[in-house]
Amino acid sequence: MKRVILLCTVFLMLFTTTAYSTNSQNIEVEKQLGETNTELLLELGYTQFDIDTFGEANSTARTITNKSISGIDLKKYAQLGYTKTQIEEFGTRDIEYLKNLEGELIAVDKKYMKIESGKVSEITKEEYDQSTQEYSNLAVVCDAADVCSDTEPSPNWLTLTTTISKVQNPRPQQYLVQHNFAWTKKPYYTFKDAFGVAHHVSMSPVQDSEYFKYTADEYYSRNPIIGLGPWHANGTKDTWYMSANDKTGGMGFEFDLYNDFAQLINGKVKKWENHRGTMAYRVIRNNSTFTSADFSGHYIHTEQSFTGSIGLDISGTGSFSISANITKSPATQTGVTFNY
Numbered sequence: 001m002k003r004v005i006l007l008c009t010v011f012l013m014l015f016t017t018t019a020y021s022t023n024s025q026n027i028e029v030e031k032q033l034g035e036t037n038t039e040l041l042l043e044l045g046y047t048q049f050d051i052d053t054f055g056e057a058n059s060t061a062r063t064i065t066n067k068s069i070s071g072i073d074l075k076k077y078a079q080l081g082y083t084k085t086q087i088e089e090f091g092t093r094d095i096e097y098l099k100n101l102e103g104e105l106i107a108v109d110k111k112y113m114k115i116e117s118g119k120v121s122e123i124t125k126e127e128y129d130q131s132t133q134e135y136s137n138l139a140v141v142c143d144a145a146d147v148c149s150d151t152e153p154s155p156n157w158l159t160l161t162t163t164i165s166k167v168q169n170p171r172p173q174q175y176l177v178q179h180n181f182a183w184t185k186k187p188y189y190t191f192k193d194a195f196g197v198a199h200h201v202s203m204s205p206v207q208d209s210e211y212f213k214y215t216a217d218e219y220y221s222r223n224p225i226i227g228l229g230p231w232h233a234n235g236t237k238d239t240w241y242m243s244a245n246d247k248t249g250g251m252g253f254e255f256d257l258y259n260d261f262a263q264l265i266n267g268k269v270k271k272w273e274n275h276r277g278t279m280a281y282r283v284i285r286n287n288s289t290f291t292s293a294d295f296s297g298h299y300i301h302t303e304q305s306f307t308g309s310i311g312l313d314i315s316g317t318g319s320f321s322i323s324a325n326i327t328k329s330p331a332t333q334t335g336v337t338f339n340y
Helices: 002-043 048-052 057-063 071-079 084-088 092-098 125-138
Strands: 103-116 119-123 156-167 174-183 192-199 203-205 211-221 232-241 250-256 269-285 292-302 312-316 319-322 328-330 334-339
Touching (some): 002 103, 071 084, 071 103, 103 125, 103 334, 119 328, 192 312, 232 250
Antiparallel strands (some): 103 156, 192 250, 203 269, 211 232, 211 269, 292 328, 292 334, 312 319
């Protein structure tokens, strides 16, 4: 009898130790995943305070100016790859598109670029912050009381950001791809540009899941001398594209940049600043033999006018081009990889 009790005691101790060890391993794995997700959110521009207060109903006023976005929604949109700046500019169509989506952010890549005399060079975040801060100190949009020149010195700066989120619930598993660009100031050339994402051969887009929103801030002046203020803010202008120009090996859009009015129209001269855009679409894995996938984000800025389509062609990760024989400045591509 004593032997049976002893054996039972030993078995119980082993079981408890094993269970504790397994629990500890699970906790450690969850912790590592949590830390990785936090790092991605920090890369998107969220602060540790933002992350700590995600989901709190009263955290909205402290983290974002758009009061129609609750703290719970802020967490949802952040996990879908959207920055606070993007969320602040959400309208009805943005919210409707994301209405039934929940997910977890699993990949982020952001590139910073300097564009000068048609040459694109990648720079660090520190160099970008310093350069754009120096520019913002010089380039002031005049208010109604001022008259000043609108001449904007070269160079320009551009950022590209690509994010991937694992969408909850749908089967087969879906992934939300989100890609955005932002010019520091208005591009020198305002013709037709190409913007989009190329994806791995193991991915297929979910039908009709794509959209692209192009936005810029509008200003007007009644001064007949072109290029002079005073300038008056007149809200923002959005153009939505709900069908991509190419879906062969990714998702890409051609779009016309807003042109400044070079003459008085209805007594006003207009210009657009802070050009930016966001596109998104969902994908599924089409081949179970693949265990990982990658995406590349792109932007091609053209420097010549071209009538009709510029011939966007996407054939897979890293492959994003236009067939039009015109001068262009392809941006440094982003790149993200994840395991299924």
